[in-house]
Amino acid sequence: MTQEPKEQASGTPTLQDVATRAGVSSATVSRVINGGDSVRKETRSRVMRAIELLDYRPNLFARGLSGARAYTIGLAYDNPNAYLIVAALQGALTACDDLGFGLHVHPFNSSAPNLAEKLRDFSNRLGLAGIVLAPPVSERSSALMSLRDCKIPVALVLSSSADPGGNSPCVYIDDRNAAYSITAHLIHLGHRRIGFLKGGKSHHASAERFDGYREALRDYNVVPSEELIVQGDYLFDDGFRGARRLLSLARPPTAIFGSNDEIAAGALAAARSDGLQIPHDISIAGFEDSPFSRQSWPPLTTARQPEDLIIERATRLLIAHIRGGKVENEGFKPELVVRGSTAPPRREA
Structure with missing residues (x-):
């Protein structure tokens, strides 16, 4: 069976272009995109086919401005260790998949003077419902204040003695x-x-x-x-x-x-x-x-x-916070694991 080619649009396809292609109203297209269950199966299929053919990408920021509820969160990190990055991603995805949220992951230079601006742009450009901040991004107080001023919900992973201020949900690590x-x-x-x-x-x-x-x-x-x-x-x-x-x-x-x-x-x-x-x-x-x-x-x-478990906990706290539920901060103490690299000293060199 020959696959129908995507249409070449003269510019960026709009929601109205999809509606015209599918033969429905723009409101119907909006309901399909936002997961509404009041659209008939046959109509939904036509809309999804039109989206595919036109290669339409919803403007998430515009959706946020129009009052549509966002179901995507971000994960911001600054860590050169690939193992920790993969574990953090797995933890965040576990929580998002379980709770019906999407996830955008992005690295940041936590030492950059424009970190706050970069984080705000990350949230606004993608229409995020909130951001999980991994250390050391979570430890930059000026960036946290800026996000709070913009009413962008965040959840933080912090060392136990850190004081983030405000009422953001936190997972504290007893380093x-x-x-x-x-x-x-x-x-x-x-x-x-x-x-x-x-x-x-x-x-x-x-x-x-x-x-x-x-x-x-x-x-x-x-x-x-x-x-x-x-x-x-x-x-x-x-x-x-x-x-x-x-x-x-x-x-x-x-x-x-x-x-x-x-x-x-x-x-x-x-x-x-x-x-x-x-x-x-x-x-x-x-x-x-x-x-x-x-x-x-x-x-x-x-x-x-376990970075995956810690980030999963932070992600669940953030989503509960976004949904207006009661949120209590959590603590985590890393557990001593004794293996073969330590033993009594044989001699003092």
Whole structure:
């Protein structure tokens, strides 16, 4: 059967063009597009066929201005880790599919001075009902204030001590206590010289995880050492370079805690390049339980932080908020997962 070719329009096809092609009123086309159930099956088929032939794309912003209810939300992120991006997308889609919403996903530069403008344009151009903001986008207070001033609903994923202000629904991540648990685990194994590879400064979670590390050292009477702390970003290469720096010390650490699994995987590679055996010569731990932790050898001790579940929760909160339901913020503490990359120190190098 030969497929009927799409018609070549002289300009962008309009809703009235679809109505004319289908032989119905523009109001009928609007009801079909917005999911109305008062249109006969045969009429709906004609309208959908006309939309296909004309390659008509509804103007979502115009629909919003006309009072039509939007059933699409956005997910805004700024994270170079592809694993986390895919997990976040899966979580948001799970909630949207379950609750009958569409999803638009877009990366943003959270450090850009025009972030607020970009987020407003993202919402207005697509006629979004609201936006889920993943960190560090969710941590930019000026952008949040701008979105609230424009009455654009948002749901936020934040570290537990962050104060977003306003009444936006939030999922809070207890990064500090999770990092405390990892550090305490290393101390219980007998480690006293524990290196710490910090994450990017633009993430609030970086400071939280570092604070958890320091609090555990203090509570267990382990004297901190500035030479064991290396600033970096949430990247494999930064983990590799940071670990090489720690391993070159006159008294290198017997354990290294990377602020995420990608950093920790880089540290593991650096230790291997120096001929060290993990965990016999040095223990290494990460954070987040990403595929980096499970695909490394040995698998990394880490803190399980399922990004898909967290974003799914935030998405459900946002949709409940949009629908006017009662919304209560949620908390999440990453769970310590002990694997083969940590063991008691054999010796202090």
